Every structure is written in structure tokens, then in C-alpha cells.
Amino acid sequence: MNDFYTISSNFLYASFMIYLIATIFFAATIRDKRKEHKESKAGAIGISLTIIGFISQIGYFVFRWIASGHAPVSNLFEYTTFFGMMLVFAFIIIYFIYRITILGVFTLPVALLIIGYASMFPRELSPLVPSLKSHWLYIHVTTVSLGEAILAVSFVAGLIYLIRQIDQSVKSKKTFWLEFVMYSLLCVIAFIILTSTFRAMDYQVVFEKTEAGQTYTTEYHLPPITSPNDMIMTTPDRMNPLFETPGWMQGVDAGRKFNTLLWSLLGGLALYGLARLILRKRIGAAIQPLLEKVNPDVVDEVTYRAVAIGFPVFTLGGLIFAAIWAQEAWDRFWGWDPKEVWALITFLFYAGFLHLRLSRGWHGEKSAWLAVIGFAIIMFNLIVVNLVLVGLHSYA
Amino acid sequence: MQRIKCECGHVNPEGTVLCEACGKPIEQNQHIDGNENKKLLNMRYEGSARRSKTYNKSIVDKIWNFFSSVKVGVWLIILTLIASAVGTIFPQEMYIPPGVNPAEHYKDSYGLFGQIYYQLGFHNLFSSWWYMILVASIGVSLVICSIDRVVPLYRALKKQRAKRHDVFIQRQRLFGETKNATSEDIQKLVEQLKKKNYKVTEDNGHYLAEKGRFSRWGPYVNHIGLIIILLAAMLRSLPFMYVEDYVWVREGETKVIPQTEQQYYIKNEDFIFEVYDENDERFAEAIKRNGEMVPSNFQTNAVIYKVDGDTIPGQDPELTEVKSGEIIVNKPLKIEDIDISLYQASYQLNEFQSMSFKLHVKDDAEENAIGEFTFDMQNPQSEYDLGNGYKAVVDEYYPEFYMENGIPASKSKYPRDPAFIFFVYGPDIEKYEVNFLAIGANLNPSEDNKYKLSLTGLDMRDVTGLTVKRDHTLPYFAVGAIIFMIGVVQGMYWYHRRIWIHPTKDGVWIAAHTNKNWFGIKKDLEKMLEENNIEMPKDQQQLE
Numbered sequence: 048m049n050d051f052y053t054i055s056s057n058f059l060y061a062s063f064m065i066y067l068i069a070t071i072f073f074a075a076t077i078r079d080k081r082k083e084h085k086e087s088k089a090g091a092i093g094i095s096l097t098i099i100g101f102i103s104q105i106g107y108f109v110f111r112w113i114a115s116g117h118a119p120v121s122n123l124f125e126y127t128t129f130f131g132m133m134l135v136f137a138f139i140i141i142y143f144i145y146r147i148t149i150l151g152v153f154t155l156p157v158a159l160l161i162i163g164y165a166s167m168f169p170r171e172l173s174p175l176v177p178s179l180k181s182h183w184l185y186i187h188v189t190t191v192s193l194g195e196a197i198l199a200v201s202f203v204a205g206l207i208y209l210i211r212q213i214d215q216s217v218k219s220k221k222t223f224w225l226e227f228v229m230y231s232l233l234c235v236i237a238f239i240i241l242t243s244t245f246r247a248m249d250y251q252v253v254f255e256k257t258e259a260g261q262t263y264t265t266e267y268h269l270p271p272i273t274s275p276n277d278m279i280m281t282t283p284d285r286m287n288p289l290f291e292t293p294g295w296m297q298g299v300d301a302g303r304k305f306n307t308l309l310w311s312l313l314g315g316l317a318l319y320g321l322a323r324l325i326l327r328k329r330i331g332a333a334i335q336p337l338l339e340k341v342n343p344d345v346v347d348e349v350t351y352r353a354v355a356i357g358f359p360v361f362t363l364g365g366l367i368f369a370a371i372w373a374q375e376a377w378d379r380f381w382g383w384d385p386k387e388v389w390a391l392i393t394f395l396f397y398a399g400f401l402h403l404r405l406s407r408g409w410h411g412e413k414s415a416w417l418a419v420i421g422f423a424i425i426m427f428n429l430i431v432v433n434l435v436l437v438g439l440h441s442y443a
Numbered sequence: 444m445q446r447i448k449c450e451c452g453h454v455n456p457e458g459t460v461l462c463e464a465c466g467k468p469i470e471q472n473q474h475i476d477g478n479e480n481k482k483l484l485n486m487r488y489e490g491s492a493r494r495s496k497t498y499n500k501s502i503v504d505k506i507w508n509f510f511s512s513v514k515v516g517v518w519l520i521i522l523t524l525i526a527s528a529v530g531t532i533f534p535q536e537m538y539i540p541p542g543v544n545p546a547e548h549y550k551d552s553y554g555l556f557g558q559i560y561y562q563l564g565f566h567n568l569f570s571s572w573w574y575m576i577l578v579a580s581i582g583v584s585l586v587i588c589s590i591d592r593v594v595p596l597y598r599a600l601k602k603q604r605a606k607r608h609d610v611f612i613q614r615q616r617l618f619g620e621t622k623n624a625t626s627e628d629i630q631k632l633v634e635q636l637k638k639k640n641y642k643v644t645e646d647n648g649h650y651l652a653e654k655g656r657f658s659r660w661g662p663y664v665n666h667i668g669l670i671i672i673l674l675a676a677m678l679r680s681l682p683f684m685y686v687e688d689y690v691w692v693r694e695g696e697t698k699v700i701p702q703t704e705q706q707y708y709i710k711n712e713d714f715i716f717e718v719y720d721e722n723d724e725r726f727a728e729a730i731k732r733n734g735e736m737v738p739s740n741f742q743t744n745a746v747i748y749k750v751d752g753d754t755i756p757g758q759d760p761e762l763t764e765v766k767s768g769e770i771i772v773n774k775p776l777k778i779e780d781i782d783i784s785l786y787q788a789s790y791q792l793n794e795f796q797s798m799s800f801k802l803h804v805k806d807d808a809e810e811n812a813i814g815e816f817t818f819d820m821q822n823p824q825s826e827y828d829l830g831n832g833y834k835a836v837v838d839e840y841y842p843e844f845y846m847e848n849g850i851p852a853s854k855s856k857y858p859r860d861p862a863f864i865f866f867v868y869g870p871d872i873e874k875y876e877v878n879f880l881a882i883g884a885n886l887n888p889s890e891d892n893k894y895k896l897s898l899t900g901l902d903m904r905d906v907t908g909l910t911v912k913r914d915h916t917l918p919y920f921a922v923g924a925i926i927f928m929i930g931v932v933q934g935m936y937w938y939h940r941r942i943w944i945h946p947t948k949d950g951v952w953i954a955a956h957t958n959k960n961w962f963g964i965k966k967d968l969e970k971m972l973e974e975n976n977i978e979m980p981k982d983q984q985q986l987e
């Protein structure tokens with residue numbers, strides 16, 4: 048690897064830290080007694096830091112581009128990191144429209160989670176296969192992730208709305224699903240903690256199978272809860288798998304991915320349990336009092352505005368530019384590849400969101416739930432489709 | 444058609460909710476937009492008369508009303524969404540390995556669920572009749588709902604007057620009364636509005652300031668774009684608009700291009716396959732992780748020929764070169780005359796072209812040839828004469844050889860890894876001797892052969908796979924997409940804002956409406972009224 052690569056990595060590391068500090072400053076504004084609209088000092092520092100962090104992340108992007116000779120949006124690490132960067136960018140734009148500091152308290156941690164998650168994937172520079180060698184790769188990927196990032200801001204606003212508005216005095220379906228959203232975020236944290244811990248320990252387990260004279264191996268970097276289907280562990284002195292991955296999960300790596308998923312879900316559960324023990328109430332209920340000052344009307348408006356801005360950008364990048372590129376690279380502009388279909392699903396979903404809101408009056412809470420579901424669809428497309436459903440776009 | 448005359452003198456069509464000119468609620472029609480027990484008026488369609496809300500008798504009315512309902516539209520969208528998601532659970536048939544039997548493939552790879560998936564026809568979901576019907580219904584719904592709304596909306600916005608009825612003003616979401624406002628205050632506000640690029644019209648001392656009306660047409664423009672896209676998709680079924688085919692061409696080979704009525708030929712001069720240098724310090728680590736070579740380029744150097752004059756059946760046609768060039772992934776080659784493009788789609792490296800053998804005495808250390816022959820994969824013979832009374836008879840030929848439970852077999856008909864069983868006859872051979880040859884081996888089944896066949900040489904070549912395509916529908920898709928984007932941006936990034944200034948006996952009323960972004964219009968008003976004696980209108984509909 049070369050110097051530019053090192054510089055680039057340092058920039059990314061720096062922005063991660065700066066975002067973290069910016070979050071703390073934004074959080075400090077919660078305690079601020081003054082009115083929401085008036086800018087507090089902590090808020091001003093928060094947004095300045097965010098912008099500095101963003102510029103530093105642009106540094107990461109530029110230097111990595113120089114190092115590899117192509118725009119760094121070509122594998123899962125690069126793409127997801129870029130998505131995190133766009134999320135910060137989208138937040139900066141929305142912040143200057145509405146000046147809501149609380150948005151920073153929630154958006155930046157989500158961006159941090161996304162960048163942290165991205166770093167768990169192989170980070171070295173990778174060469175471009177012929178079908179990716181096109182300017183449309185850059186144009187398509189950058190617009191898609193900007194669009195998705197703006198839509199993600201609507202999720203953050205929706206989440207704030209729900210935490211602020213949902214009645215926490217009784218247990219209900221709503222409180223359950225809100226806690227479920229919290230739990231999902233904790234699963235990502237668990238994934239990051241577990242992966243980086245075991246990576247630091249250089250933990251490795253190898254499984255092998257021989258079929259038709261060929262030997263296949265797969266490597267785990269987390270202790271095996273589940274072993275791959277029909278494979279034998281060849282590393283000595285490791286935890287014995289509890290059960291075998293079912294055979295309908297396809298591919299040599301299915302076992303590893305399934306194992307990682309199980310660890311994340313269990314880790315999330317542990318973190319959630321811990322949080323409940325400390326807080327002695329639902330996470331939503333614990334955060335709610337902090338949001339008293341938030342004007343639900345404005346947050347609702349942000350949810351909608353973010354969709355209104357993000358929807359066309361996403362359509363342009365995810366469907367139109369994607370089609371132009373697919374026409375050149377695979378000679379068909381539309382091919383019902385899973386990734387394409389999920390882009391269409393995202394498009395249809397937000398079209399539904401807009402119609403329900405505009406013509407059927409789905410404002411406030413309903414709209415906020417829809418924003419949460421929309422984000423789940425985007426994440427599904429980013430993670431599950433890439434890692435699980437096979438297709439032309441499978442990065443990892 | 445019954446018409447309704449308002450007290451302001453304007454004649455409205457049947458089904459009108461708010462007078463097109465002055466906005467006064469028309470009493471008997473308030474249920475249509477649900478205004479009865481509400482403080483605020485529903486301004487969605489300006490209270491205009493929509494066909495779907497006015498007639499409900501004939502079957503045509505019923506179909507019209509069904510498709511113009513947004514509720515139905517959203518349901519259609521949701522159903523399409525769910526169906527599409529189902530289509531990604533397992534790969535569609537076009538993505539399973541070629542040549543396998545889908546019935547078995549889905550069962551073997553995905554178990555019972557796979558079998559059910561296959562039997563329900565979900566392996567071809569996106570071309571199923573019911574998926575098409577869903578998409579077509581969205582199209583119909585788009586057309587009907589747009590016509591239903593756009594015409595009356597256009598009328599209402601065109602006929603509106605600056606002077607509005609008191610009730611209309613009072614029942615707007617943003618409404619404020621200011622006592623003791625002077626006409627100077629009003630004039631000042633009018634100037635401020637003009638400065639903010641509002642279009643101000645006056646009617647008897649009443650003012651209407653309006654901005655961004657064109658954004659109201661955004662949804663209809665974007666729906667037109669969508670309709671064009673759906674129509675373009677239908678055009679694809681017409682062959683003169685759209686053809687797609689495939690051709691494999693070996694290096695050195697000249698082949699007719701399908702879909703050109705035998706008029707065009709392509710010659711594959713060379714197929715180039717390049718990989719990344721694994722010593723490239725930038726990518727070394729990634730290539731190592733990948734475990735195999737990472738390709739960097741696939742390319743066919745091709746020459747295109749056109750047939751000269753008429754061809755006589757059974758005779759090779761006369762060809763003249765029309766163009767030559769490279770076909771690279773992401774850079775198709777276009778034959779302009781017939782508007783056909785060739786795309787680099789696939790390849791097969793190192794296919795065997797011919798293999799040469801010689802016969803020699805088995806124990807001869809020198810391996811002096813008794814006879815030689817060449818097996819041409821394009822033109823295989825059943826036996827080869829070796830001279831001096833010796834001959835080799837082809838008993839079995841396996842183009843792509845592998846062992847299936849100890850029995851030799853072939854995976855395909857393509858010569859990728861050939862193997863042979865030859866019977867060798869000769870004057871001093873009693874019956875015949877069996878020779879089993881695969882690449883790198885002569886696996887003689889019997890130890891006591893006197894003679895042996897050995898491989899002396901081979902020729903290999905690459906094969907390129909090209910997609911042949913003509914697509915005249917692309918411009919329509921492009922136009923549809925552009926119109927869609929214009930419409931969405933028009934409807935989303937601009938807002939239709941109206942502010943009414945309504946003088947009263949002892950002051951002034953201000954009312955304001957926007958089709959979206961209330962936050963923005965409030966900010967606009969706040970800024971202007973800060974330096975004015977007129978009070979900021981109140982939001983009569985704060986959520987809670």
C-alpha cells in the first residue's frame with residue numbers, strides 16, 4: 048500500500064473522532080434552557096465541528112481516489128463509508144434550513160454507526176473489474192447514496208418524532224416497535240464491538256470440506272456458534288459449534304455470515320438488557336424527557352422535506368443513472384437483478400409515502416413510522432442484498 | 444349538467460365545493476371534501492368539481508371512480524412492491540446457470556420453498572401475466588386520476604379572484620386579524636410581497652399575492668413521464684423497435700450476425716483477456732484475498748462485413764468490410780447502417796481448435812512416428828488413416844471431459860477439455876488396441892498394448908460472446924424519465940403560496956395558504972410582518 052492510502056485512512060479516522068465530539072456538543076444543547084430557534088454556543092460548535100469532520104472525510108475520499116486511481120465507491124467498505132459521509136452532508140443541508148440541533152444528536156451517531164460498520168469489511172484498495180470501469184459508476188453511486196442519505200435524515204427525524212410523541216406511560220405495540228428500532232441500532236454496535244475485538248485478537252477458525260476432489264475452506268473471525276453446512280473445523284482448540292447452518296443457505300460463506308448475524312443479534316440483546324438494567328425503563332421512555340423542547344410539528348415537516356428532497360435525487364441516481372449505466376455495461380438498462388428490484392421497491396415505497404401524506408393526510412406519527420420503514424428498506428438493500436441475495440452487484 | 448350560481452355571480456359546474464371565483468363554500472357540497480364539521484377548509488383541489496366525486500351511477504362512473512382513488516393507487520403500488528420483493532427471494536430463471544433444468548434446480552438448491560417458488564411461477568415473476576396487470580393498472584390509474592383532477596384544478600386556479608368571501612378567508616389554516624391597520628400598512632405589505640417575488644393582483648382594495656402556481660402541475664407532469672415510460676415498455680414487444688440476440692464467435696472465425704437477415708457478418712480477429720498485475724502494490728492485498736486473478740479487460744477486435752449483391756444458395760457470399768473496431772465492456776460497437784449494437788457479454792478462453800496425434804511403438808524411447816493425424820474440433824472425422832495399413836477409429840469423443848462415478852462423460856459440447864477413446868487397427872494388431880487420451884494423459888486401459896497414441900500438438904483459441912441488440916425504445920424511456928424528473932422537481936422544490944389581504948371595516952384580515960412547506964411560508968410572513976404593524980397570522984392547525 049502507498050502513502051496516499053495511509054493519509055486517506057488517517058483522514059477517515061480523524062473525521063470519525065470529530066463527528067464523535069460534535070455529537071457531544073450537540074447533546075449539550077439539550078440542557079440549554081433557551082428557545083430552540085436561537086442558536087446556542089454548543090450548537091454552533093457542534094455544526095462547525097461537523098463541517099470540519101466532513102471536510103476531513105472529503106480528504107479521505109480524495110486521497111483514496113488518488114491512491115487507487117478510481118473513485119472509492121467500488122466495494123462494500125468504500126460504498127458504505129461514502130453513504131455515511133453523504134448522511135453527514137445531508138444533515139448539514141437540513142440543519143441550515145431548520146437549525147434543529149437535536150437532529151445532530153441523532154444523525155451523527157447514525158452516521159458513526161454506518162462508518163463503523165463499513166470499517167468492519169476489508170479495507171484494502173481493490174481493482175475494478177471491467178464492468179465497473181465507467182464514469183457512470185461514479186455518477187450512479189454518488190447520486191444514489193446522496194439520495195438515500197437524505198432519505199435517511201427523514202428516518203432520523205421520524206425517530207425523534209416517535210420518541211417525543213409516543214405515549215410511554217403504558218406498554219403498547221408502538222412502544223414495542225420503537226424499542227425494536229433501538230435494539231436494531233444496538234445490534235450494529237454489538238457487531239462493531241465484537242468484530243473489532245476479535246480482530247484485535249487475530250481470532251481465526253478454519254473449516255474445510257472436500258468435494259469432487261476439490262477442497263473448499265472458509266474462515267471465521269468470530270467464535271463459531273454455528274458451523275458451515277457439511278464442513279469440518281480444522282483449527283484446534285476452538286469453541287465447538289452448537290449447531291450446523293441449514294443447507295438451504297447457499298454458498299461457502301453462508302455459515303460465516305449466519306454466524307456473524309447470530310453474534311450481532313445476541314450482542315444486541317446483551318447491550319439492550321444492560322441498557323434496561325441501567326435505565327430501569329424503556330430506552331424510548333428514558334430519552335423522551337430530553338426531547339420536551341422539540342417542536343413535533345417542525346420535526347414532522349423535516350421528515351417530509353427530507354423525503355421530498357431525497358426522493359427525486361434517489362430516483363435520478365438509483366433508477367435513471369443506474370439504467371443508463373446498465374445499458375452500457377450489461378447491454379440492458381433493466382434486468383430485474385435483486386439490487387435493481389430493491390431500488391424499485393424503495394422508489395415505490397417513497398411514492399406511496401408521498402401519496403399517503405399528500406392525499407390521505409398521513410401526517411405526524413403515521414408518516415414517522417413510514418420513514419422508519421423506508422430506512423429499513425434502504426438498509427436492507429445496502430446490507431442484505433449485498434451480502435445475502437446473489438446478483439451482479441454482490442460486493443462481498 | 445346542473446350549474447351552481449354563487450352569490451358573487453360566478454357560475455360553477457356541478458359538484459363544486461368552493462366557488463371557483465370567491466371561495467365561498469357551496470352549502471350542499473361540503474361533504475365531498477369533508478368540510479362539514481371542520482374549522483378549516485380542505486384546499487387540496489381548491490374545492491373544485493371532480494368527476495369522481497360528482498357522478499357514481501353508470502358502470503363507467505364506477506370504473507372511473509375506482510381508478511381515480513388515491514387509496515386504490517396506493518394499494519396498487521404496495522402490491523407491486525410486495526410482489527417485486529417476492530421476486531428477489533430466489534434468483535429469477537434468467538439468473539440460474541444456463542442449461543440446468545429449472546424444475547430440479549429450484550428444488551435441489553432451495554429445498555421445499557424453492558420447489559413451491561418454482562411451482563407458483565415466481566421464477567419468472569416479472570414476466571408473469573399478473574405482475575403485468577398490476578403494472579398496467581398503475582398506468583390506468585395514473586391516467587384517470589390525473590385527468591380527474593387536473594382539469595377542474597386548472598379551472599379553479601384560473602378563475603380565482605383576489606377578493607375572497609369572508610368565510611373562505613376565516614377558514615384558512617393561516618389566518619390573522621389586525622384591528623386598526625391603516626391602508627399604509629397594507630400598501631407596505633403589498634410592496635414587501637412584490638419584493639419577495641409574489642405576483643400581486645388587486646380587486647377592490649383586496650389583494651392576492653401568489654407565487655409558484657406552476658408547482659401545482661408538478662404531479663401531473665411527473666405522472667405523464669411515468670405513463671410514457673410504461674408505454675415505452677410496451678413498445679418493446681414490437682420487433683422493429685427492439686431485437687435482442689446472441690452470437691458466439693471463435694477467434695479467426697467469420698460468422699453471420701443474427702437479426703440482420705444474413706446481410707452482415709462479423710469476424711473475430713482477436714479476443715483479449717487481461718488481468719491485473721498481482722504485483723501491483725496498490726491491489727496486491729485485494730487480489731490475494733480474492734484468491735484468483737482479477738480481470739481488467741475483456742475485448743474483441745472485430746471486423747464487420749456486409750454481403751455484396753445476391754447470394755447464391757450453397758455458395759459463400761461475397762463480403763466487403765464496412766467497419767472494424769474494438770468491442771469492450773462498457774463500449775459497444777455500433778453498426779450504424781442497421782442500427783444494431785454489439786456488446787461484449789461473455790467469453791470462453793482456450794477452447795481447443797485442433798489436436799494432433801502420432802502413433803508409435805509403445806516401448807520406443809525415440810517415439811518414432813508410424814503415422815500422424817490431426818483431430819479438428821470443427822470438423823471431426825470418425826476415423827483417421829495413418830498409412831501403412833494403420834488407422835485410428837474414434838470410439839468416443841468427450842468435448843468437456845469429466846468422470847462421473849468412474850465413467851467418462853462430457854459436461855458440454857464445447858471443446859474445453861477434450862478426451863478421446865480411439866481404437867487403433869493395424870496389420871499386426873489382432874483385433875484393435877484401445878487408447879484412452881485426455882489432456883496430459885494416455886490412460887491406456889490395457890497394459891499389453893503394442894502401440895501407443897501420443898499428443899504431438901494442439902491449437903487453442905478464445906471464443907467471444909456478443910449480445911446483438913437494436914433498441915429504438917431508449918429515447919422514449921429517456922424522454923419519460925426526463926419529464927418525470929422535471930415534474931417531481933417542479934412539484935417538490937417549488938411551492939404554491941398564496942396570501943390574501945382582506946380589508947375589513949376596522950382593520951385587515953390576512954390569510955395564507957401553501958400546498959406544502961408551511962414552515963417556509965410562515966418564515967416568509969414572519970420576516971415581512973416583523974417590520975410592519977400587521978399581526979402575524981396564527982396557525983389554526985398546530986398538530987396538538
Ligand code: HEM
Nearest residue numbers: 398401405510511512513516581584585588662931934935
Ligand atoms: C409509481 C407510481 C407513481 C409515482 C412515482 C407517483 C409520483 C407522484 C409524486 C412525486 C407526486 C407529488 C407528491 C408531492 O408533491 O408530495 C404525486 C402526486 C399525486 N399522485 Fe402520484 N405517482 C404514482 C402513481 C399514482 C397513482 C397510481 C395515482 C392514482 C391514484 C396517483 C395520484 C396522485 C395524486 C392524486 C397526486 C397529488 C396531486 C395533488 O394532490 O396535488 N399517483 N405522484
